[in-house]
Amino acid sequence: MSDLATRVRPVPPSTVVLVSGGSRGLGLAIVTDLLDAGLKVAAFARTVTPELAKLADAHPERTHVGPVDVTDLAAAQAFVRAAEDRLGPLDGLVNNAAVGQDSLHVHTAAADLARIIETNLTAPLQLTRLAVRRMLAQGRRGRIVNVTSICAQRGFPGLVAYSATKGGMDAATRSLARELGGRMLVNAVAPGFFASEMSAVLGQTQLDQIVRRTPTGQLTEPAEVLPVVRMLLCDQTNINGQVIVVDGAASI
Numbered sequence: 001m002s003d004l005a006t007r008v009r010p011v012p013p014s015t016v017v018l019v020s021g022g023s024r025g026l027g028l029a030i031v032t033d034l035l036d037a038g039l040k041v042a043a044f045a046r047t048v049t050p051e052l053a054k055l056a057d058a059h060p061e062r063t064h065v066g067p068v069d070v071t072d073l074a075a076a077q078a079f080v081r082a083a084e085d086r087l088g089p090l091d092g093l094v095n096n097a098a099v100g101q102d103s104l105h106v107h108t109a110a111a112d113l114a115r116i117i118e119t120n121l122t123a124p125l126q127l128t129r130l131a132v133r134r135m136l137a138q139g140r141r142g143r144i145v146n147v148t149s150i151c152a153q154r155g156f157p158g159l160v161a162y163s164a165t166k167g168g169m170d171a172a173t174r175s176l177a178r179e180l181g182g183r184m185l186v187n188a189v190a191p192g193f194f195a196s197e198m199s200a201v202l203g204q205t206q207l208d209q210i211v212r213r214t215p216t217g218q219l220t221e222p223a224e225v226l227p228v229v230r231m232l233l234c235d236q237t238n239i240n241g242q243v244i245v246v247d248g249a250a251s252i
């Protein structure tokens with residue numbers, strides 16, 4: 001065995017994964033994909049949609065879902081405990097829940113700035129801290145995947161606070177990967193714009209402009225993001241501390 005092979009101890013793939021914001025959009029697609037791959041999934045959002053409830057009904061032994069506001073740390077803690085009682089110890093986390101923005105910085109109320117930062121940056125950092133502490137205490141060598149955005153790497157008007165939170169999560173991804181010293185793999189996936197409730201605020205002119213700026217000539221599809229999230233959670237890999245962009249090269 002080579003020196004490298006002995007030094008790199010692969011972190012075992014995830015089997016019980018917590019997905020925040022799993023009720024619709026990309027989060028619901030991630031929950032569906034992980035269940036299809038045979039994993040156990042705990043998922044929350046402020047509202048459990050009929051689609052998420054249907055998935056839970058279809059896989060009662062492999063799901064735990066509930067209404068939780070990610071900014072309510074006590075509620076998140078109680079949810080994680082109940083999820084572990086039902087599914088077993090957590091060994092993966094996907095920080096997907098977030099709120100969007102559609103306001104110029106000078107017109108964004110202080111309360112809205114605070115809400116965007118609390119939901120998209122403070123809360124995922126808290127949830128990550130909670131999950132990592134539990135995984136370390138239980139001797140799990142887990143995986144963290146942060147859903148960020150190309151907005152962290154390229155400027156978009158109307159998304160100043162949102163972009164700042166996503167850039168913050170990209171930076172946290174790198175530092176946490178270093179801090180955990182290989183006991184867990186920590187990565188981010190940064191999608192380009194895709195159709196969802198969050199991006200519904202974009203007008204046709206903006207969408208046409210994004211498509212024109214994209215070498216592959218199309219908006220990102222959630223289906224194109226799923227294999228990357230699954231790979232980072234499930235595959236034996238040495239990818240760590242990276243932000244993987246899925247945007248058809250719109251941001252280069």
Ligand SMILES: NC(=O)c1ccc[n+]([C@@H]2O[C@H](COP(=O)([O-])OP(=O)(O)OC[C@H]3O[C@@H](n4cnc5c(N)ncnc54)[C@H](OP(=O)(O)O)[C@@H]3O)[C@@H](O)[C@H]2O)c1
Nearest residue numbers: 021023025026045046047069070097098149193194196198
């Ligand atoms: N759409 C895009 O173009 C795009 C591009 C790049 C990156 N992203 C990122 O991709 C991820 C998913 O976005 P999406 O477009 O699928 O958005 P979406 O359709 O608006 O879904 C957001 C999810 O997060 C949940 N959520 C929001 N606030 C929450 C809170 N306080 N507590 C708990 N759950 C909360 C929502 O449920 P409730 O509202 O019921 O709580 C929902 O399940 C986000 O991280 C987003 O920043 C999106």
